[in-house]
Amino acid sequence: MAEKKSDRTRAAILAAARERFGADGYERATIRAIAADAAIDPAMVIRYYGSKEKLFAAAAEFDIRLPVFTDVPLASLGETLVRHFLGRWGGDDTLRVLLRTAVTNEVAVDRMRGIFAGQLAPTLRAHALDRPDVRAGLVATQMLGFALCRYILELPPIVHMRDDEVVSWLGPTVASYLTAPAPSQA
Amino acid sequence: MAEKKSDRTRAAILAAARERFGADGYERATIRAIAADAAIDPAMVIRYYGSKEKLFAAAAEFDIRLPVFTDVPLASLGETLVRHFLGRWGGDDTLRVLLRTAVTNEVAVDRMRGIFAGQLAPTLRAHALDRPDVRAGLVATQMLGFALCRYILELPPIVHMRDDEVVSWLGPTVASYLTAPAPSQA
DNA sequence: GTCTATAATTCGATAGAC
DNA sequence: GTCTATCGAATTATAGAC
Numbered sequence: 001m002a003e004k005k006s007d008r009t010r011a012a013i014l015a016a017a018r019e020r021f022g023a024d025g026y027e028r029a030t031i032r033a034i035a036a037d038a039a040i041d042p043a044m045v046i047r048y049y050g051s052k053e054k055l056f057a058a059a060a061e062f063d064i065r066l067p068v069f070t071d072v073p074l075a076s077l078g079e080t081l082v083r084h085f086l087g088r089w090g091g092d093d094t095l096r097v098l099l100r101t102a103v104t105n106e107v108a109v110d111r112m113r114g115i116f117a118g119q120l121a122p123t124l125r126a127h128a129l130d131r132p133d134v135r136a137g138l139v140a141t142q143m144l145g146f147a148l149c150r151y152i153l154e155l156p157p158i159v160h161m162r163d164d165e166v167v168s169w170l171g172p173t174v175a176s177y178l179t180a181p182a183p184s185q186a
Numbered sequence: 187m188a189e190k191k192s193d194r195t196r197a198a199i200l201a202a203a204r205e206r207f208g209a210d211g212y213e214r215a216t217i218r219a220i221a222a223d224a225a226i227d228p229a230m231v232i233r234y235y236g237s238k239e240k241l242f243a244a245a246a247e248f249d250i251r252l253p254v255f256t257d258v259p260l261a262s263l264g265e266t267l268v269r270h271f272l273g274r275w276g277g278d279d280t281l282r283v284l285l286r287t288a289v290t291n292e293v294a295v296d297r298m299r300g301i302f303a304g305q306l307a308p309t310l311r312a313h314a315l316d317r318p319d320v321r322a323g324l325v326a327t328q329m330l331g332f333a334l335c336r337y338i339l340e341l342p343p344i345v346h347m348r349d350d351e352v353v354s355w356l357g358p359t360v361a362s363y364l365t366a367p368a369p370s371q372a
Numbered sequence: 373g374t375c376t377a378t379a380a381t382t383c384g385a386t387a388g389a390c
Numbered sequence: 391g392t393c394t395a396t397c398g399a400a401t402t403a404t405a406g407a408c
Contacts (some may be wrong), residue, residue: 009391025213027214028213030382030383031383031384032382032383032384040393042384042385043385043386043394044391047392051384051385052383103211103286103287104211104213104289104290109339109340113341117342133342134343134347137335137347140335140344141328141356142327142331145327145332145334145335146331149326149327153326153330154295155299156303156323157322157323157324158326158327161320164369165369168369169324169363169369172362173362177355183350183355216400216402218401218402226374227374229403237403238402238403
Protein backbone atom coordinates (compact mmCIF):
# COMPACT_ATOMS: atom_id res chain seq x y z
CA MET A 1 0.00 0.00 0.00
CA ALA A 2 2.55 2.56 -1.07
CA GLU A 3 -0.04 4.67 -2.88
CA LYS A 4 -2.96 5.79 -0.79
CA LYS A 5 -5.86 7.68 -2.25
CA SER A 6 -5.21 10.54 0.13
CA ASP A 7 -1.72 10.88 -1.32
CA ARG A 8 -3.11 11.27 -4.81
CA THR A 9 -5.62 13.83 -3.57
CA ARG A 10 -2.82 15.78 -1.90
CA ALA A 11 -0.78 15.71 -5.07
CA ALA A 12 -3.73 16.77 -7.20
CA ILE A 13 -4.37 19.75 -4.96
CA LEU A 14 -0.72 20.77 -5.08
CA ALA A 15 -0.54 20.51 -8.85
CA ALA A 16 -3.69 22.60 -9.26
CA ALA A 17 -2.38 25.14 -6.75
CA ARG A 18 0.88 25.55 -8.66
CA GLU A 19 -1.00 26.16 -11.87
CA ARG A 20 -3.41 28.66 -10.39
CA PHE A 21 -0.85 30.55 -8.33
CA GLY A 22 1.40 30.72 -11.36
CA ALA A 23 -1.33 31.91 -13.68
CA ASP A 24 -3.23 34.33 -11.45
CA GLY A 25 -0.90 35.31 -8.61
CA TYR A 26 -1.55 34.79 -4.93
CA GLU A 27 -4.50 37.14 -4.42
CA ARG A 28 -6.59 36.17 -7.43
CA ALA A 29 -6.01 32.46 -7.12
CA THR A 30 -8.91 31.27 -4.97
CA ILE A 31 -9.26 28.09 -2.96
CA ARG A 32 -12.47 27.46 -4.82
CA ALA A 33 -10.81 27.62 -8.22
CA ILE A 34 -7.96 25.39 -7.14
CA ALA A 35 -10.41 22.85 -5.79
CA ALA A 36 -12.39 22.95 -9.03
CA ASP A 37 -9.23 22.26 -11.02
CA ALA A 38 -8.43 19.32 -8.77
CA ALA A 39 -12.03 18.11 -9.07
CA ILE A 40 -12.58 17.99 -5.31
CA ASP A 41 -14.40 19.98 -2.69
CA PRO A 42 -13.02 23.34 -1.53
CA ALA A 43 -13.24 22.19 2.07
CA MET A 44 -10.76 19.42 1.31
CA VAL A 45 -8.09 21.93 0.38
CA ILE A 46 -8.24 23.43 3.85
CA ARG A 47 -8.42 20.02 5.46
CA TYR A 48 -5.25 18.89 3.72
CA TYR A 49 -3.21 22.06 3.89
CA GLY A 50 -4.71 24.03 6.76
CA SER A 51 -4.91 27.43 5.08
CA LYS A 52 -4.33 29.24 1.84
CA GLU A 53 -1.04 30.59 3.11
CA LYS A 54 0.26 27.14 3.99
CA LEU A 55 -0.90 25.75 0.66
CA PHE A 56 1.07 28.46 -1.06
CA ALA A 57 4.13 27.70 1.01
CA ALA A 58 3.87 24.08 -0.07
CA ALA A 59 3.38 25.05 -3.71
CA ALA A 60 6.42 27.31 -3.63
CA GLU A 61 8.53 24.72 -1.84
CA PHE A 62 11.03 23.11 -4.12
CA ASP A 63 14.59 22.07 -4.35
CA ILE A 64 16.45 24.68 -6.32
CA ARG A 65 19.18 22.10 -6.86
CA LEU A 66 21.65 24.66 -8.12
CA PRO A 67 24.86 22.71 -8.65
CA VAL A 68 28.04 24.27 -7.39
CA PHE A 69 29.61 24.02 -10.85
CA THR A 70 33.12 23.78 -9.43
CA ASP A 71 34.18 21.58 -12.34
CA VAL A 72 33.05 24.12 -14.93
CA PRO A 73 35.85 26.36 -16.19
CA LEU A 74 35.31 29.96 -15.25
CA ALA A 75 35.34 31.03 -18.87
CA SER A 76 32.18 29.08 -19.65
CA LEU A 77 30.42 29.51 -16.31
CA GLY A 78 28.22 32.32 -17.62
CA GLU A 79 26.88 30.27 -20.47
CA THR A 80 26.40 27.28 -18.16
CA LEU A 81 24.35 29.34 -15.74
CA VAL A 82 22.10 30.71 -18.46
CA ARG A 83 21.47 27.19 -19.80
CA HIS A 84 20.78 25.91 -16.32
CA PHE A 85 18.20 28.60 -15.53
CA LEU A 86 16.58 28.21 -18.93
CA GLY A 87 16.08 24.52 -18.21
CA ARG A 88 14.67 25.17 -14.78
CA TRP A 89 12.24 27.89 -15.89
CA GLY A 90 10.97 25.76 -18.73
CA GLY A 91 10.55 22.46 -16.91
CA ASP A 92 9.11 23.51 -13.59
CA ASP A 93 6.16 25.67 -12.68
CA THR A 94 7.53 26.55 -9.28
CA LEU A 95 9.93 29.26 -10.38
CA ARG A 96 7.15 30.92 -12.31
CA VAL A 97 4.90 30.69 -9.25
CA LEU A 98 7.56 32.47 -7.23
CA LEU A 99 8.05 35.16 -9.85
CA ARG A 100 4.34 35.80 -10.26
CA THR A 101 3.59 35.94 -6.56
CA ALA A 102 6.74 37.64 -5.31
CA VAL A 103 4.98 40.94 -5.92
CA THR A 104 2.48 40.57 -3.12
CA ASN A 105 3.66 37.63 -1.04
CA GLU A 106 6.53 37.99 1.38
CA VAL A 107 7.18 34.25 1.50
CA ALA A 108 7.90 34.22 -2.21
CA VAL A 109 10.24 37.20 -1.88
CA ASP A 110 12.26 35.49 0.83
CA ARG A 111 12.54 32.31 -1.16
CA MET A 112 13.65 34.19 -4.26
CA ARG A 113 16.28 36.02 -2.26
CA GLY A 114 17.49 32.69 -0.90
CA ILE A 115 18.12 31.32 -4.35
CA PHE A 116 20.52 34.06 -5.34
CA ALA A 117 22.00 35.13 -2.04
CA GLY A 118 22.04 31.66 -0.49
CA GLN A 119 22.80 29.42 -3.44
CA LEU A 120 24.35 31.33 -6.29
CA ALA A 121 26.62 33.54 -4.22
CA PRO A 122 28.31 30.52 -2.54
CA THR A 123 28.86 29.01 -5.97
CA LEU A 124 30.68 32.13 -7.04
CA ARG A 125 32.62 32.12 -3.81
CA ALA A 126 33.77 28.59 -4.60
CA HIS A 127 35.28 29.98 -7.79
CA ALA A 128 37.24 32.48 -5.72
CA LEU A 129 35.52 35.45 -7.33
CA ASP A 130 35.63 38.78 -5.53
CA ARG A 131 32.41 40.40 -4.29
CA PRO A 132 30.33 37.25 -4.87
CA ASP A 133 27.19 38.83 -3.42
CA VAL A 134 27.26 41.75 -5.81
CA ARG A 135 27.97 39.48 -8.79
CA ALA A 136 25.18 37.10 -7.79
CA GLY A 137 22.83 40.06 -7.55
CA LEU A 138 23.76 41.26 -11.01
CA VAL A 139 23.16 37.81 -12.44
CA ALA A 140 19.77 37.88 -10.72
CA THR A 141 18.83 41.16 -12.41
CA GLN A 142 19.48 39.69 -15.84
CA MET A 143 18.03 36.21 -15.35
CA LEU A 144 14.93 37.32 -13.44
CA GLY A 145 14.41 40.16 -15.90
CA PHE A 146 14.52 37.69 -18.74
CA ALA A 147 11.99 35.43 -16.96
CA LEU A 148 9.76 38.42 -16.23
CA CYS A 149 9.74 39.53 -19.86
CA ARG A 150 9.22 36.02 -21.23
CA TYR A 151 6.73 34.45 -18.81
CA ILE A 152 4.86 37.34 -17.22
CA LEU A 153 4.92 40.28 -19.59
CA GLU A 154 5.28 38.02 -22.61
CA LEU A 155 7.14 40.55 -24.73
CA PRO A 156 6.89 39.12 -28.25
CA PRO A 157 10.59 39.20 -29.24
CA ILE A 158 11.58 37.56 -25.95
CA VAL A 159 8.84 34.94 -26.06
CA HIS A 160 9.76 33.83 -29.58
CA MET A 161 13.49 33.70 -29.02
CA ARG A 162 14.97 30.21 -29.28
CA ASP A 163 16.94 28.89 -26.35
CA ASP A 164 20.25 28.93 -28.19
CA GLU A 165 19.64 32.55 -29.17
CA VAL A 166 19.00 33.40 -25.54
CA VAL A 167 22.28 31.77 -24.58
CA SER A 168 24.09 33.69 -27.29
CA TRP A 169 22.76 37.02 -26.06
CA LEU A 170 22.66 36.53 -22.29
CA GLY A 171 25.69 34.26 -21.87
CA PRO A 172 28.28 37.00 -22.43
CA THR A 173 26.34 39.34 -20.13
CA VAL A 174 26.32 36.88 -17.25
CA ALA A 175 29.95 36.04 -17.93
CA SER A 176 30.88 39.70 -17.66
CA TYR A 177 29.03 40.02 -14.36
CA LEU A 178 31.04 37.09 -13.05
CA THR A 179 34.50 38.01 -14.21
CA ALA A 180 34.63 41.68 -15.17
CA PRO A 181 36.65 43.77 -12.72
CA ALA A 182 34.41 45.54 -10.23
CA PRO A 183 34.08 49.31 -10.65
CA SER A 184 36.10 51.42 -8.25
CA GLN A 185 34.82 51.67 -4.67
CA ALA A 186 35.23 49.48 -1.63
CA MET B 187 -10.32 80.39 -10.59
CA ALA B 188 -7.63 78.12 -11.97
CA GLU B 189 -7.47 76.02 -8.79
CA LYS B 190 -10.72 74.51 -7.64
CA LYS B 191 -11.01 72.48 -4.47
CA SER B 192 -12.27 69.54 -6.50
CA ASP B 193 -9.07 69.60 -8.52
CA ARG B 194 -6.98 69.31 -5.38
CA THR B 195 -9.15 66.46 -4.13
CA ARG B 196 -8.71 64.67 -7.43
CA ALA B 197 -4.96 65.13 -7.28
CA ALA B 198 -4.80 63.95 -3.67
CA ILE B 199 -6.69 60.78 -4.55
CA LEU B 200 -4.41 60.11 -7.49
CA ALA B 201 -1.26 60.60 -5.45
CA ALA B 202 -2.50 58.28 -2.72
CA ALA B 203 -3.53 55.72 -5.32
CA ARG B 204 -0.08 55.72 -6.90
CA GLU B 205 1.51 55.16 -3.53
CA ARG B 206 -0.82 52.33 -2.50
CA PHE B 207 -0.84 50.56 -5.86
CA GLY B 208 2.92 50.77 -5.96
CA ALA B 209 3.39 49.51 -2.43
CA ASP B 210 0.73 46.79 -2.25
CA GLY B 211 -0.15 45.84 -5.81
CA TYR B 212 -3.56 46.08 -7.41
CA GLU B 213 -5.42 43.45 -5.40
CA ARG B 214 -4.28 44.41 -1.91
CA ALA B 215 -4.56 48.13 -2.43
CA THR B 216 -8.09 48.96 -1.27
CA ILE B 217 -10.24 51.95 -2.00
CA ARG B 218 -10.59 52.40 1.75
CA ALA B 219 -6.85 52.61 2.30
CA ILE B 220 -6.38 55.02 -0.57
CA ALA B 221 -9.15 57.22 0.76
CA ALA B 222 -7.62 57.16 4.23
CA ASP B 223 -4.27 58.26 2.83
CA ALA B 224 -5.95 61.09 0.98
CA ALA B 225 -7.92 61.99 4.14
CA ILE B 226 -11.29 61.81 2.44
CA ASP B 227 -14.25 59.49 2.33
CA PRO B 228 -14.04 56.22 0.38
CA ALA B 229 -17.22 57.12 -1.47
CA MET B 230 -15.47 60.14 -2.95
CA VAL B 231 -12.94 57.96 -4.67
CA ILE B 232 -15.70 56.23 -6.60
CA ARG B 233 -17.45 59.51 -7.25
CA TYR B 234 -14.34 61.03 -8.80
CA TYR B 235 -12.98 58.04 -10.69
CA GLY B 236 -15.97 55.74 -11.18
CA SER B 237 -14.37 52.47 -10.18
CA LYS B 238 -11.22 50.94 -8.83
CA GLU B 239 -10.25 49.78 -12.31
CA LYS B 240 -10.59 53.28 -13.74
CA LEU B 241 -8.68 54.76 -10.83
CA PHE B 242 -5.86 52.36 -11.53
CA ALA B 243 -5.88 53.24 -15.21
CA ALA B 244 -5.52 56.89 -14.23
CA ALA B 245 -2.74 56.11 -11.76
CA ALA B 246 -0.84 54.14 -14.38
CA GLU B 247 -1.33 56.83 -17.00
CA PHE B 248 1.76 58.83 -17.61
CA ASP B 249 3.93 60.22 -20.30
CA ILE B 250 6.93 58.01 -20.63
CA ARG B 251 8.68 60.87 -22.42
CA LEU B 252 11.44 58.65 -23.73
CA PRO B 253 13.55 60.99 -25.86
CA VAL B 254 14.59 59.71 -29.24
CA PHE B 255 18.26 60.33 -28.40
CA THR B 256 19.15 60.90 -32.05
CA ASP B 257 21.84 63.35 -31.04
CA VAL B 258 23.54 60.86 -28.72
CA PRO B 259 26.46 59.02 -30.33
CA LEU B 260 25.78 55.33 -30.67
CA ALA B 261 28.81 54.47 -28.57
CA SER B 262 27.36 56.09 -25.48
CA LEU B 263 23.70 55.27 -26.09
CA GLY B 264 23.77 52.32 -23.71
CA GLU B 265 25.03 54.36 -20.83
CA THR B 266 22.58 57.14 -21.65
CA LEU B 267 19.64 54.73 -21.57
CA VAL B 268 20.67 53.28 -18.22
CA ARG B 269 20.97 56.75 -16.73
CA HIS B 270 17.64 57.76 -18.17
CA PHE B 271 15.78 54.77 -16.74
CA LEU B 272 17.51 55.18 -13.39
CA GLY B 273 16.25 58.74 -13.22
CA ARG B 274 12.74 57.75 -14.17
CA TRP B 275 12.50 54.85 -11.71
CA GLY B 276 13.78 56.98 -8.90
CA GLY B 277 11.78 60.13 -9.46
CA ASP B 278 8.36 58.80 -10.41
CA ASP B 279 6.09 56.31 -8.69
CA THR B 280 4.29 55.38 -11.87
CA LEU B 281 6.90 53.01 -13.25
CA ARG B 282 6.98 51.16 -9.96
CA VAL B 283 3.18 50.98 -10.00
CA LEU B 284 3.32 49.37 -13.41
CA LEU B 285 6.00 46.92 -12.38
CA ARG B 286 4.23 45.90 -9.20
CA THR B 287 0.84 45.48 -10.81
CA ALA B 288 1.86 44.07 -14.17
CA VAL B 289 1.71 40.66 -12.57
CA THR B 290 -2.04 40.61 -12.16
CA ASN B 291 -3.36 43.51 -14.20
CA GLU B 292 -3.60 43.29 -17.95
CA VAL B 293 -3.72 47.07 -18.36
CA ALA B 294 -0.31 47.38 -16.75
CA VAL B 295 1.13 44.65 -18.96
CA ASP B 296 -0.05 46.40 -22.10
CA ARG B 297 1.37 49.70 -20.97
CA MET B 298 4.70 48.13 -20.12
CA ARG B 299 4.84 46.48 -23.53
CA GLY B 300 4.11 49.83 -25.11
CA ILE B 301 7.10 51.46 -23.49
CA PHE B 302 9.60 49.06 -24.96
CA ALA B 303 7.94 47.97 -28.19
CA GLY B 304 6.35 51.34 -28.95
CA GLN B 305 8.92 53.80 -27.66
CA LEU B 306 12.33 52.23 -27.32
CA ALA B 307 12.24 50.18 -30.50
CA PRO B 308 11.57 53.27 -32.68
CA THR B 309 14.46 55.01 -31.00
CA LEU B 310 16.74 52.18 -31.98
CA ARG B 311 15.29 52.23 -35.47
CA ALA B 312 16.21 55.91 -35.70
CA HIS B 313 19.80 54.87 -35.09
CA ALA B 314 19.59 52.50 -38.05
CA LEU B 315 20.17 49.45 -35.87
CA ASP B 316 19.16 46.06 -37.23
CA ARG B 317 16.44 44.03 -35.47
CA PRO B 318 15.35 46.94 -33.28
CA ASP B 319 12.50 44.95 -31.72
CA VAL B 320 14.80 42.19 -30.50
CA ARG B 321 17.34 44.68 -29.18
CA ALA B 322 14.64 46.67 -27.40
CA GLY B 323 13.38 43.45 -25.83
CA LEU B 324 16.84 42.57 -24.59
CA VAL B 325 17.25 46.01 -23.04
CA ALA B 326 13.87 45.46 -21.38
CA THR B 327 15.04 42.21 -19.79
CA GLN B 328 18.01 43.92 -18.19
CA MET B 329 16.37 47.17 -17.11
CA LEU B 330 13.15 45.63 -15.84
CA GLY B 331 15.13 42.89 -14.12
CA PHE B 332 17.17 45.51 -12.35
CA ALA B 333 14.04 47.37 -11.28
CA LEU B 334 12.45 44.13 -10.09
CA CYS B 335 15.47 43.23 -7.97
CA ARG B 336 15.87 46.73 -6.55
CA TYR B 337 12.31 47.89 -5.91
CA ILE B 338 10.23 44.72 -5.52
CA LEU B 339 12.52 41.94 -4.32
CA GLU B 340 14.88 44.38 -2.67
CA LEU B 341 17.96 42.21 -3.04
CA PRO B 342 20.47 43.83 -0.68
CA PRO B 343 23.45 44.20 -3.03
CA ILE B 344 21.21 45.74 -5.70
CA VAL B 345 19.40 48.04 -3.31
CA HIS B 346 22.62 49.44 -1.89
CA MET B 347 24.36 49.94 -5.21
CA ARG B 348 25.07 53.57 -6.03
CA ASP B 349 23.72 54.94 -9.29
CA ASP B 350 27.14 55.37 -10.84
CA GLU B 351 27.97 51.77 -9.97
CA VAL B 352 24.78 50.66 -11.66
CA VAL B 353 25.77 52.59 -14.76
CA SER B 354 29.23 51.03 -14.71
CA TRP B 355 27.82 47.51 -14.56
CA LEU B 356 24.70 47.77 -16.72
CA GLY B 357 25.88 50.33 -19.25
CA PRO B 358 28.16 47.93 -21.14
CA THR B 359 25.44 45.26 -21.10
CA VAL B 360 22.85 47.55 -22.66
CA ALA B 361 25.44 48.83 -25.11
CA SER B 362 26.18 45.28 -26.21
CA TYR B 363 22.49 44.58 -26.74
CA LEU B 364 22.28 47.65 -28.94
CA THR B 365 25.35 47.20 -31.08
CA ALA B 366 26.61 43.61 -30.82
CA PRO B 367 26.08 41.64 -34.02
CA ALA B 368 22.98 39.49 -33.82
CA PRO B 369 23.55 35.73 -33.51
CA SER B 370 23.09 33.71 -36.67
CA GLN B 371 19.48 33.14 -37.80
CA ALA B 372 17.03 35.22 -39.79
C1' DG C 373 -19.84 68.37 -2.36
C1' DT C 374 -19.46 65.33 1.53
C1' DC C 375 -20.54 61.62 4.34
C1' DT C 376 -23.65 57.73 6.54
C1' DA C 377 -25.64 53.57 5.78
C1' DT C 378 -26.01 49.68 3.33
C1' DA C 379 -26.58 46.67 -0.65
C1' DA C 380 -24.47 42.84 -3.22
C1' DT C 381 -20.53 39.86 -3.78
C1' DT C 382 -16.88 37.11 -2.81
C1' DC C 383 -13.63 34.88 -0.07
C1' DG C 384 -11.36 31.93 3.58
C1' DA C 385 -12.50 28.90 6.98
C1' DT C 386 -15.53 25.92 10.09
C1' DA C 387 -19.18 22.67 11.79
C1' DG C 388 -21.33 18.67 11.30
C1' DA C 389 -24.00 15.07 8.72
C1' DC C 390 -23.10 10.89 6.14
C1' DG D 391 -12.68 10.75 4.08
C1' DT D 392 -15.92 13.52 1.65
C1' DC D 393 -19.29 16.86 0.97
C1' DT D 394 -23.33 20.27 2.29
C1' DA D 395 -24.30 24.26 4.42
C1' DT D 396 -22.96 28.28 6.30
C1' DC D 397 -20.50 31.68 9.13
C1' DG D 398 -17.94 35.93 9.53
C1' DA D 399 -15.15 39.17 7.46
C1' DA D 400 -13.76 41.99 3.78
C1' DT D 401 -14.46 44.16 -0.49
C1' DT D 402 -16.52 47.34 -4.31
C1' DA D 403 -20.13 50.13 -5.31
C1' DT D 404 -24.63 52.56 -4.68
C1' DA D 405 -28.57 55.32 -2.55
C1' DG D 406 -29.82 59.04 -0.28
C1' DA D 407 -29.70 62.38 3.69
C1' DC D 408 -27.46 66.72 4.93
